[in-house]
Amino acid sequence: MFNRxxxxxxxxxxxSGAVQAQRPGDVAPIVSPEVHADRRVTLRxxxxxxxxxxxxxxxxxxxxxxxxxxxxxWSITVGPLDPEIYTYTFTIDGxxxxxxNNPYLKTGVRGTSSQVEVPGDRPLYYDPRxxxxxxxxxxxxxxxxxxxxxxxxxxxxxxxxxGKSRYPVLxxxxxxxxxxxxxxxxxxxxxxxxxxxxxxxxxxxxVVMPFGHTQPSVGLGSTAPANPDxxxxxxxxxxxxxxxxxxxxxxxxxxxxxxxxxLSMGGGQALNIGLTRLDAFGWIGAFSSALMxxxxxxxxxxxxxxxxxxxxxxxxxWIACGKQDNLFEANQRFSELLNKREIKHTFLATEGAHQWxxxxxxxxxxxxxxxxxxxxx
Amino acid sequence: MFNRxxxxxxxxxxxSGAVQAQRPGDVAPIVSPEVHADRRVTLRxxxxxxxxxxxxxxxxxxxxxxxxxxxxxWSITVGPLDPEIYTYTFTIDGxxxxxxNNPYLKTGVRGTSSQVEVPGDRPLYYDPRxxxxxxxxxxxxxxxxxxxxxxxxxxxxxxxxxGKSRYPVLxxxxxxxxxxxxxxxxxxxxxxxxxxxxxxxxxxxxVVMPFGHTQPSVGLGSTAPANPDxxxxxxxxxxxxxxxxxxxxxxxxxxxxxxxxxLSMGGGQALNIGLTRLDAFGWIGAFSSALMxxxxxxxxxxxxxxxxxxxxxxxxxWIACGKQDNLFEANQRFSELLNKREIKHTFLATEGAHQWxxxxxxxxxxxxxxxxxxxxx
Numbered sequence: 223m224f225n226r227x228x229x230x231x232x233x234x235x236x237x238s239g240a241v242q243a244q245r246p247g248d249v250a251p252i253v254s255p256e257v258h259a260d261r262r263v264t265l266r267x268x269x270x271x272x273x274x275x276x277x278x279x280x281x282x283x284x285x286x287x288x289x290x291x292x293x294x295x296w297s298i299t300v301g302p303l304d305p306e307i308y309t310y311t312f313t314i315d316g317x318x319x320x321x322x323n324n325p326y327l328k329t330g331v332r333g334t335s336s337q338v339e340v341p342g343d344r345p346l347y348y349d350p351r352x353x354x355x356x357x358x359x360x361x362x363x364x365x366x367x368x369x370x371x372x373x374x375x376x377x378x379x380x381x382x383x384x385g386k387s388r389y390p391v392l393x394x395x396x397x398x399x400x401x402x403x404x405x406x407x408x409x410x411x412x413x414x415x416x417x418x419x420x421x422x423x424x425x426x427x428x429v430v431m432p433f434g435h436t437q438p439s440v441g442l443g444s445t446a447p448a449n450p451d452x453x454x455x456x457x458x459x460x461x462x463x464x465x466x467x468x469x470x471x472x473x474x475x476x477x478x479x480x481x482x483x484x485l486s487m488g489g490g491q492a493l494n495i496g497l498t499r500l501d502a503f504g505w506i507g508a509f510s511s512a513l514m515x516x517x518x519x520x521x522x523x524x525x526x527x528x529x530x531x532x533x534x535x536x537x538x539x540w541i542a543c544g545k546q547d548n549l550f551e552a553n554q555r556f557s558e559l560l561n562k563r564e565i566k567h568t569f570l571a572t573e574g575a576h577q578w579x580x581x582x583x584x585x586x587x588x589x590x591x592x593x594x595x596x597x598x599x
Numbered sequence: 600m601f602n603r604x605x606x607x608x609x610x611x612x613x614x615s616g617a618v619q620a621q622r623p624g625d626v627a628p629i630v631s632p633e634v635h636a637d638r639r640v641t642l643r644x645x646x647x648x649x650x651x652x653x654x655x656x657x658x659x660x661x662x663x664x665x666x667x668x669x670x671x672x673w674s675i676t677v678g679p680l681d682p683e684i685y686t687y688t689f690t691i692d693g694x695x696x697x698x699x700n701n702p703y704l705k706t707g708v709r710g711t712s713s714q715v716e717v718p719g720d721r722p723l724y725y726d727p728r729x730x731x732x733x734x735x736x737x738x739x740x741x742x743x744x745x746x747x748x749x750x751x752x753x754x755x756x757x758x759x760x761x762g763k764s765r766y767p768v769l770x771x772x773x774x775x776x777x778x779x780x781x782x783x784x785x786x787x788x789x790x791x792x793x794x795x796x797x798x799x800x801x802x803x804x805x806v807v808m809p810f811g812h813t814q815p816s817v818g819l820g821s822t823a824p825a826n827p828d829x830x831x832x833x834x835x836x837x838x839x840x841x842x843x844x845x846x847x848x849x850x851x852x853x854x855x856x857x858x859x860x861x862l863s864m865g866g867g868q869a870l871n872i873g874l875t876r877l878d879a880f881g882w883i884g885a886f887s888s889a890l891m892x893x894x895x896x897x898x899x900x901x902x903x904x905x906x907x908x909x910x911x912x913x914x915x916x917w918i919a920c921g922k923q924d925n926l927f928e929a930n931q932r933f934s935e936l937l938n939k940r941e942i943k944h945t946f947l948a949t950e951g952a953h954q955w956x957x958x959x960x961x962x963x964x965x966x967x968x969x970x971x972x973x974x975x976x
Contacts, residue, residue, distance in 0.1 A: 257822075271692040273648065315648035319696040322710065325778075325817045331702050334711075339820045350739065350748055350819050357847075358737040362727065362789075371727055383847055401702075407818060412739075440702045441784060442727050443716045445634075470734075470760055 252295070254323040255338040262301035263338055265310070265321065270294025272314050279310035279335055280577050288312075305342030306579050307408075309335045328408045330399045331435055337408065347586050348410040353420035354380030358412050362442065363466055367457035368449055370438040374463050375402050376471065377412045379419055379426035390593040391428045391473040392481040393459065393503075394585075395488025398512075401440060402433040405585075408578050414586050424589045428473045432463045434488050456495050460502070478537060481592050483507030485581040486549075490516065497525050500535040505592050507540045509584040510576055513552040518559055529564040538591055539567035542584050544574030629672070631700045632715040639678035640715055642687070642698065647671025649691050656687035656712055657954050665689075682719030683956050684785075686712045705785045707776045708812055714785065724963050725787040730797035731757030735789050739819065740843050744834035745826055747815040751840050752779050753848065754789045756796055756803035767970040768805045768850040769858040770836065770880075771962075772865025775889075778817060779810040782962075785955050791963050801966045804858075805850045809840045811865050833872050837879070855914060858969050860884030862958040863926075867893065874902050877912040882969050884917045886961040887953055890929040895936055906941040915968055916944035919961050921951030 254266040265277055267288070275296040278285040281303070288296040309328050311318050320327055321336040328335045345351050359376045382389070394411060396404040405411040411429055418424035433439050436455055437448035468475055482503045484492040489511025496506035498521070518526075525532045539560070543553035550571070557569035570587075574580035631643040642654055644665070652673040655662040658680075665673040686705050688695050697704055698713040705712045722728050736753045759766065771788060773781040782788040788806055795801035810816050813832055814825035845852055859880045861869040866888025873883035875898070902909045916937070920930035927948070934946035947964075951957035 267694065269692065269694045271650065272694070314691065314694060315646065317644070317646045317649070317691060317696075317699065319694075319699050320711070322694065322696050325706060325708050325711070326822075327704070327706060327711065329702060329704060333699065334697065334702070334704065341820060352741065355739055360735040360737070360783075362732055364729065410819075413819065442787075442790065443718060445703075 252323045254321055255336075257338065257340055258299075258301075260301075261303050261305065261340050262299050263303060263308075263340060264297060264299045265312075266323070267296045267312055267314070267321065268294060269296055269314055272296065274313075274315055276313045277310050278313065278318075279308065280579065281308035281310040281338065285313070301340070303340045305340050305346055307337055307339045307348070307410075307582075309337055309408075309578065311335045329401060329403065329440070331401060331437070331440065332399070347417055348414050348582050350413050351417060351420070353416055355416050356380050356382065356412055356419075358406055361466065361470070362439070363462060365458045365462045367454055367462050368436055370436075370446060370449075371442055371444060372433050372458070372462075373402055373439040373441070374433065374466070375406055375431040376467060377406075377415060377429040377431070378471065379415060379428070381426065382428070382472075385472075388472045388474050388479075389426060389428045390479040390481070391430060391467070391471075392483060392505075392589070392592060393430050393432070393464075393492075395434050395482070395484025395491050396431065397484075397486030397488055397581075398435075399486075401435075402431050405429075405431045409582055409585065411585060414582065415589060418586065418589055425593045427589075427593065428467075428471055430463065430467050430473075432459055434484070434491060455491060459495065460499075477502055477504040477535065479504075479593060481505035481507065481538075483509065483540075483585075483588060484511070485509040485584070486576065487512050489513075494521065497522050497539075500525070500532065504535060504537040506536070506538065507584070507588045508542070508553075509581050509588075510543045510547050510549055511541070511553060511556075512549060513556055514549070518556055525565065526563045533564075533566045536566065539565065540570075540588055540591065541567055542570035542572055542587075544572050544576070544580050546573070546575040547580075548576065629700045631698050632713075634715065634717055635676075635678075637678075638680050638682065638717050639676050640680060640685075640717060641674060641676045642689075643672060643674045643700070644689055644691070644698065645670075645672050646691055649673065651690075651692055653690045654687050655690065655695075656685065657956065658685035658687040658715065662690070678717070680717045682717050682723055684714055684716045684725070684787075684959075686714055686785075686955065688712045706778060706780065706817070708778060708814070708817065709776070724794055725791050725959050727790050728794060728797070730793055732793050733757050733759065733789055733796075735783055738843065738847070739816070740839060742835045742839045744831050744839050745813055747813075747823060747826075748819055748821060749810050749835070749839075750779055750816040750818070751810065751843070752783055752808040753844060754783075754792060754806040754808070755848065756792060756805070758803065759805070759849075762849075765849045765851050765856075766803060766805045767856040767858070768807060768844070768848075769860060769882075769966070769969060770807045770809070770841075770869075772811050772859070772861025772868050773808065774861075774863030774865055774958075775812075776863075778812075779808050782806075782808045786959055786962065788962060791959065792966060795963065795966055802970045804966075804970065805844075805848055807840065807844050807850075809836055811861070811868060832868060836872065837876075854879055854881040854912065856881075856970060858882035858884065858915075860886065860917075860962075860965060861888070862886040862961070863953065864889050866890075871898060874899050874916075877902070877909060881912060881914040883913070883915065884961070884965045885919070885930075886958050886965075887920045887924050887926055888918070888930060888933075889926060890933055891926070893933075895933055902942065903940045910941075910943045913943065916942065917947075917965055917968065918944055919947035919949055919964075921949050921953070921957050923950070923952040924957075925953065
């Protein structure tokens with residue numbers, strides 16, 4: 223793990239104004255997380271005065287207590303675990319925080335957690351390989367729709383810079399616990415696409431990752447509250463983000479070359495936007511979507527009214543949800559409605575709960591299906 | 600501040616797998632930081648079981664104790680403060696962590712802190728204004744020099760996409776407490792450049808921000824320790840980063856169109872690299888540089904040997920340090936050596952300590968000096 227014992231580095235850190243992580247009077251650095259060769263993970267926290275420290279998140283099955291040694295070092299070893307990327311947080315006497323010794327973070331608008339990767343014997347689909355890599359671009363823009371300064375992440379595939387042609391484009395939406403950086407820093411969408419493209423499994427495409435909450439993006443000063451009218455995200459996407467992307471990138475504006483997909487809150491948004499705008503989006507993906515407050519018969523009245531016309535426009539409607547997800551039943555009911563009303567779609571009932579390990583996998587399965595030549599009807 | 604009271608959002612967060620910030624049994628969200636109209640800042644933390652909570656960082660003069668109310672809510676109000684961006688951390692019974700209710704973070708390889716902006720009456724030089732904006736690009740690359748996967752941030756100025764010409768390029772290095780994202784997420788280099796360019800004060804330029812530590816970048820799995828040979832950063836910059844940038848961007852490879860600058864550790868690196876490679880870099884900036892372990896007479900023997908030749912190549916050598924910085928004397932001594940050996944340079948003794956508020960200002964003063972037409976000798 224991170225070698226923090228180098229004295230030169232430590233001296234430089236003191237001089238750099240760096241905020242020192244916890245090591246009051248302690249010379250030895252705290253190594254946390256430590257991933258063992260047998261795929262167990264040890265977490266550590268120096269907190270001599272704490273009465274109770276626990277860990278929770280994707281790394282553990284429920285909340286687990288950590289134990290304290292005579293020096294006040296709390297620790298827990300979990301696993302062996304499946305090769306995967308996991309989130310976790312510590313709760314120290316009731317206060318939930320990320321692991322202060324782990325720089326690998328998952329940030330959100332309402333909370334930060336830590337991440338740890340348990341590697342497999344060889345690189346997995348989300349691990350970087352020696353293949354050509356795309357680029358992630360961060361744009362700040364004044365959203366006229368929301369009256370807020372926001373940022374959008376754009377992935378361009380390998381070779382984009384030197385090419386001339388237009389690319390198909392996937393608009394990829396995050397969940398309520400994330401921000402516009404989530405599909406990159408947690409979801410590894412860029413690495414997954416690099417790998418799929420290198421293997422010839424997915425068409426080179428541009429992926430646009432906007433901010434799904436209706437407030438300014440974190441980072442440039444404004445901390446205005448979210449606009450309570452959540453539907454303004456649709457306006458922001460269609461009237462601010464998409465024109466920006468189409469002005470600056472060689473992306474298609476044709477529905478058969480445009481997809482929209484998302485997870486959880488973003489899955490609900492992808493359905494809401496995509497299924498009411500088949501003139502704009504021909505490919506739709508809904509991962510573990512938040513559908514509870516949706517009235518599909520009303521929201522999608524146009525879609526349902528003329529199934530033949532809808533099916534003609536809809537190249538792919540791909541709905542997936544984990545069977546251990548609280549949202550599973552709502553997704554299943556939605557698929558049943560679509561079946562009853564003869565709207566063509568794929569419904570995948572997979573293993574898994576409401577977790578990122580599921581969504582990375584969904585992207586890896588969904589992206590290869592996009593923008594393929596349409597089979598003759 | 601962030602409106603976290605919206606019930607719909609809270610429900611969505613529960614469903615999204617978001618890690619919930621601390622609010623055990625508490626309905627009211629914790630608002631922290633809260634910036635008041637009179638430029639005071641209130642910080643809050645719910646920690647009923649904690650015996651001692653304090654705050655430290657750029658926000659406060661030294662460490663300050665917070666006080667607890669009957670519900671276990673700790674708080675402190677500081678200021679009024681100068682309009683500025685400040686870092687801070689909480690120490691809860693000896694454990695130092697970022698503010699769990701504030702999503703605006705400063706990340707580093709060894710510790711994360713929180714940030715808060717105290718706004719001025721009107722936008723300051725680092726605040727976004729309604730001007731054309733550049734773009735920040737994130738590239739991952741396999742550093743052959745270090746045998747590690749690393750990332751580099753690249754700023755392109757407004758209009759870069761639609762232009763054809765080559766741009767001058769500034770290689771901008773972070774301090775030991777930061778990563779390659781630091782000059783953007785803490786330093787706001789992109790916003791400062793956007794503003795300077797909009798006012799006609801700086802030439803449009805590409806700014807390249809590499810990772811200055813000799814280890815893999817945080818984020819894609821590998822947590823290999825730093826290579827103890829720190830000089831390999833130079834090799835990484837010259838043989839990995841610069842060829843990548845020159846392949847993908849329209850940047851100049853001429854020394855009179857190339858600058859290198861950095862802060863603290865990065866200032867030392869900029870001097871070390873720039874002053875020994877005047878064939879590559881004609882413009883050099885050193886902000887509050889870490890020089891303590893340097894032996895300038897030996898390191899810069901070639902530079903010092905022929906001042907006339909060196910001065911001819913050196914378009915600008917700009918050295919600045921705050922008088923309240925522990926590194927001030929070392930920087931002053933270095934300037935005296937340069938004076939004695941007749942190496943032309945600027946030495947600025949400014950107000951300020953070893954803090955980001957100084958480095959943002961230095962960038963704002965340094966960038967306008969770059970790539971100007973050279974006065975006749």
